Amino acid sequence: xTIGGVEDRFVExxxxxxxxRVGGSGPGMLFWPSLLMDGTLxxxxxxxxxxxxRVVLVDPPGHGGSSPLTGPxxxxxxxxxxxxxxxxxxxxxxxLVGNSWGGMIGGTFAALHPDRIGVAVLMNATAxxxxxAQKFEYGVLDxxxxxxGGIRGxxxxxxxxxxxxxxxxxxxxxxxxxxxxxxxxxxxxxxxHAVASVVPRRPDQRELFGRxxxxxxxxxxxxxxxxxxxxxEVMADSIPGARFVVLEQSAHLAALxxxxxxxxxxxxxxxxxxxx
Numbered sequence: 001x002t003i004g005g006v007e008d009r010f011v012e013x014x015x016x017x018x019x020x021r022v023g024g025s026g027p028g029m030l031f032w033p034s035l036l037m038d039g040t041l042x043x044x045x046x047x048x049x050x051x052x053x054r055v056v057l058v059d060p061p062g063h064g065g066s067s068p069l070t071g072p073x074x075x076x077x078x079x080x081x082x083x084x085x086x087x088x089x090x091x092x093x094x095x096l097v098g099n100s101w102g103g104m105i106g107g108t109f110a111a112l113h114p115d116r117i118g119v120a121v122l123m124n125a126t127a128x129x130x131x132x133a134q135k136f137e138y139g140v141l142d143x144x145x146x147x148x149g150g151i152r153g154x155x156x157x158x159x160x161x162x163x164x165x166x167x168x169x170x171x172x173x174x175x176x177x178x179x180x181x182x183x184x185x186x187x188x189x190x191x192x193h194a195v196a197s198v199v200p201r202r203p204d205q206r207e208l209f210g211r212x213x214x215x216x217x218x219x220x221x222x223x224x225x226x227x228x229x230x231x232x233e234v235m236a237d238s239i240p241g242a243r244f245v246v247l248e249q250s251a252h253l254a255a256l257x258x259x260x261x262x263x264x265x266x267x268x269x270x271x272x273x274x275x276x
Contacts, residue, residue, distance in 0.1 A: 003043050005050040006057065008065070011088045013081040016067030020085065021057040024050035027118065027274075028094035030082065031057050032102030034124070034253060035198055036151065036159065036183045036191065038064030041099065044259030045266075056089065058082075060101065062190030069193040072201060079109040086116060095270060097121045099255055100227070101198050103218075104205065107239070111211045119273050120212075121266050123219040124252045126227045127205040127235040138199040142192060151183045151191070159183045165223025165251030175256055206238040215273040216242040219265060221250035221257075243269070 006023035021039050029049055033041040039057030046055055061081065062069035082105065086094055095118040098106035103125025110120045130138070144155055151159055160169070160179055168175045186194075216239045220232035229246055236244035245265060250258045 003040060003046050003057070005046055006055065009089070011085050013061075013084045014077050015061040015073055015081050016069070018061065018067075018081060018085065019059040019065030021046075022055070022089065024053055024055045026053045028086070028089070028091035029053040029055050030085070030094045030096050031055070032060055032082070032096070032098045032105055033058070033063075034100035034102065034163070035194055036063070036186050037099075037179075037253070038182060038185075040064075040178075040182070041253065041256055042097075045097070045255060045263060048259070048263040049266075053095070054089075054091065056085065056091075056094070058085070058102075060194070062194045063186060068187055069190040072193050072197045074197070075105060075108045075203060075205070076112070078105040079112050082109050083113060083116065092116070093118050095119050095121070097123070097255075097266065098125065099123045099253060100125055101194075104198070104202070107205060107209050107212065107216075107235070110214045110216065111205075111208045114213055117214050119215045119217070119270055121217045121219065121269060122235070123254050123262070124221055124224055124227055124232065125218075125235060126202075126231050127209050127238050128231060129204045130199050130202050135200045138195060142195070145188055145191065150188050151186060156180055156184065162226050163252045164257065165221065165225070165249075167223060167249040168251060168257045172257065175253075178256065179253065206234070209235070209238040210240065212239050215269070217265065217269045218242050218244050219254055219262070220244070220246045221252060221254050222246050222248045223251040226252045
C-alpha cells in the first residue's frame with residue numbers, strides 16, 4: 001500500500017534493519033502496529049495527523065520492509081528499537097501510539113524511558129502473560145504455519161477472526177481485505193519468532209507499568225476476541241492515572257476498523273495533556 005505524505009527511511013537497530021515511513025513536521029508521533037501487520041495499518045492516522053505532527057510509521061521487526069528476524073526477542077529490545085529510531089531521527093520526545101504488540105511495547109517504553117515520551121495511546125493490548133488457552137492456540141497455529149508454509153489457505157480465516165469482529169466482517173470488506181493481505185505477506189520464520197515472543201514468551205508487565213508516569217490512554221475494542229475488554233482494563237488499572245475507553249463496534253485493530261473515532265481520541269488526549 002502506498003501512503004501519501006511519508007517517505008521511506010531505514011534504521012539499523014538491535015533487532016535488525018527497521019523500515020520506517022516518515023513525514024510531516026512538528027511534535028513526533030510514532031506508530032507501532034500489531035503482530036502480522038506493518039506500518040500501513042496506520043494509513044488513516046497519517047492522513048489525519050501528518051499536517052501537524054512528524055509522523056513515524058514502524059514496520060516492526062520481521063514485518064513489512066524490515067529485516068527478517070533470526071530469533072526471539074524481548075520487550076526491552078523492542079523498546080530499545082524505539083529509542084534508536086528516535087535518536088536517528090533527532091526526535092527528543094515522542095507521542096507513542098501502539099496497537100496490540102505496539103501497545104505492549106508502548107507501555108514498556110513509557111516505563112523505561114519516561115524522558116523520551118509525551119503521551120502514550122495503547123490500544124487492544126495487555127499487560128498480562130499469555131494464559132493456557134492462548135499458549136495452546138499459539139502451538140496449533142505454529143505447527144500449522146510450518147505445514148502450509150505461512151498464513152494462507154485454511155489459516156487465513158482464524159487470523160481474521162482473531163483480529164476482526166462481526167461489525168468489520170459484515171460491513172467493512174476493505175478492512176477484511178487489508179488484514180488478509182498483510183497477514184499473508186509475513187514470512188514464516190519471522191512470523192514464528194515474533195508470535196513466540198509476543199504470545200507464549202510474553203512477560204507479565206503489570207508491575208513494570210506501575211512505574212509509568214506519562215499520561216496514558218488505554219483503548220479496548222468491545223468486539224476484541226484476542227484481548228477482551230476485561231483484560232485490557234486490567235492493563236489500564238496497572239498504569240497510574242491511565243484513562244480507559246471502550247470503542248463499540250471495534251475489535252482488535254481499532255485504528256484500522258474505526259479510524260475517525262481513534263483519531264478523535266488521540267486528538268482529545270493530546271489536547272488534554274499537552275497544553276504548552
